[in-house]
Amino acid sequence: MPLPEVLQEYCEHLLTLRQGLQQARITVVEDQPAEGSVILVDRYSDAVDDVLGCLEEALANAQDAKRAALAADSPDRIRQALSASHCTWLRLSRHYAQELIDYERLTELTRFTRKNGREWASWLEAVRSAVEQHTEIMSSIDRVLLRSWEEMTEHAGRSSISVRTTSIGQQIRAVCHDVPPSRAAG
Numbered sequence: 728m729p730l731p732e733v734l735q736e737y738c739e740h741l742l743t744l745r746q747g748l749q750q751a752r753i754t755v756v757e758d759q760p761a762e763g764s765v766i767l768v769d770r771y772s773d774a775v776d777d778v779l780g781c782l783e784e785a786l787a788n789a790q791d792a793k794r795a796a797l798a799a800d801s802p803d804r805i806r807q808a809l810s811a812s813h814c815t816w817l818r819l820s821r822h823y824a825q826e827l828i829d830y831e832r833l834t835e836l837t838r839f840t841r842k843n844g845r846e847w848a849s850w851l852e853a854v855r856s857a858v859e860q861h862t863e864i865m866s867s868i869d870r871v872l873l874r875s876w877e878e879m880t881e882h883a884g885r886s887s888i889s890v891r892t893t894s895i896g897q898q899i900r901a902v903c904h905d906v907p908p909s910r911a912a913g
Contacts, residue, residue, distance in 0.1 A: 734793035771832070781816075823865070
């Protein structure tokens with residue numbers, strides 16, 4: 728698949744993830760019970776916002792890479808934009824794993840919700856469902872990123888290099904048969 732098409736697929740997956748995480752944010756922030764909010768819940772809300780911020784940055788860089796590929800810009804410009812997007816994607820993935828679906832984090836929230844009633848327990852179940860449903864799209868993003876790099880390297884390998892040899896410093900003498908040799912040299 729050509730690089731612009733792979734980058735388009737990458738952007739589409741990021742947009743799908745953004746839509747899903749925005750819905751998860753609504754569940755986390757706006758659907759929580761009115762009473763009893765604690766710093767633990769606020770930290771979780773902040774983590775969702777951090778992941779969304781990383782996602783916006785990864786998407787912006789991915790779109791830059793796609794535009795550069797469509798315009799047949801220099802491979803270096805495409806590589807820089809894709810690399811920036813990929814680095815941000817790795818940061819997003821780490822935040823997602825450590826802050827949103829981490830066993831210890833969810834265990835802390837579970838303890839809190841058990842102590843604070845059915846409303847909080849229902850909220851946590853909705854949060855878990857909203858956050859954990861994105862693991863498949865995240866795996867798809869990992870795969871399409873790999874394909875992007877494969878296309879980049881394949882495209883770089885197809886670049887043709889032309890080598891032309893020249894002789895510098897070689898002396899070429901023309902011999903004139905009409906003029907005696909002593910006059911031809913001088």
